[in-house]
Amino acid sequence: MVIAIDGPAASGKGTLARRLAAHYGLPHLDTGLLYRAVGARCLADGRLGDEAASVKAAQSLDVSVLDPDALRTAELGEAASVVAARPGVRAALLDLQRRFAGQTGGAVLDGRDIGTVICPDAPAKLFVTARPEVRADRRFRELVGRGEEITYDAVLADILKRDERDSGRSSAPLLKADDAVLLDTSDLGIEAAFAAALAIVEARRG
Template sequence: MSAAAARKRLVIAVDGPAASGKGTLARRLAAHYGLPYLDTGLLYRMVARAMLDAGHEIRDAEAAALIVNSFDETAFPEERLRGREIGEAASVVAAMPAVRAGLLARQRRFAAQAGGAVLDGRDIGTVICPDAPAKLFVTATPEVRAARRHKELLGRGEAVPFDGILADIRRRDARDSGRNDAPLKAADDAVTLDTSALTVEEAFAAAIGIIEQRRAA
């Protein structure tokens, strides 16, 4: 790739905890800039779904290591990758070093597309795309994130108590932040965007401002 083409590439790394709004924001950014988008969390959900479908215990690291190198990304309708149970299972397999290593190449190939890409996850700015010119760390308070997830699940017909969702959020935060391999954290050069008190439009406008500042620099 020429130096000029490299300068024109735009890779946007969007990291953050569950229900922070990073997925919604990343999709909006991808549409705005005309870039392909990857929800990397779906990859971990695919591994978890493949394990559950095969009858494996979700903490079976050996089974996960085999599955991560063989699963077909097109084999899982998105509706089978959503919901509280599969989200919790994905958080478990995401803490396995073999799973993270197995998905690393897939994510980096996606990010290496000619014009760039938008990726969201937990370790995009720190591990997958450490050289991305634009990095956002999207967050919100656990209570706000639990309220968002509660509303989402109710909309899908899942009657789950708010307190249970808040406990899930806190447990996932502890697991994601405390794992040894690629823990959830903001990259040193990422800009933190707290969406606790922002609407979707306000968060989007703030993100565009951050990205444009980075591009100008």
């Protein structure tokens, strides 16, 4: 069973993906971490603006050494959005993601193009979203909780900029797959959102 979860930044898709993976005993891949790791490598080398360098970083990426906590900063979120818009980077990471999805028993993947590009035949697809202001508030609280000094207005501006970039890029833009079920978490707590997501998956399984 493959569960594909897509949606914009801070929509809650990652939290739901982890909860669903734990519920079903499936491996989980937050594909956004792959792009954050590529962005981190480019930033460290001072080459975020170099498309060839970002493709090389993607081709040599080792998922076994990714540090999720270190990669979840506001700066790397922005860097990820930059490199993810590059077709060469997306192509370099395509096979890696599909191999993960192809594991015996299935997997849960969340990102921006899972249901449309990575796993178009996944039996269960969700498109998780929320109003920009709600997503900005969630991300702001998360970053402040991690000790980052940032304002809500700055986070909202970043969310809106990333939405525009993710939806407008030429390669694998953020889109709801035709057969994905829309789940708006704007007014839902985590338990209610998980219950709704679980119901969607169970309906597709049935």
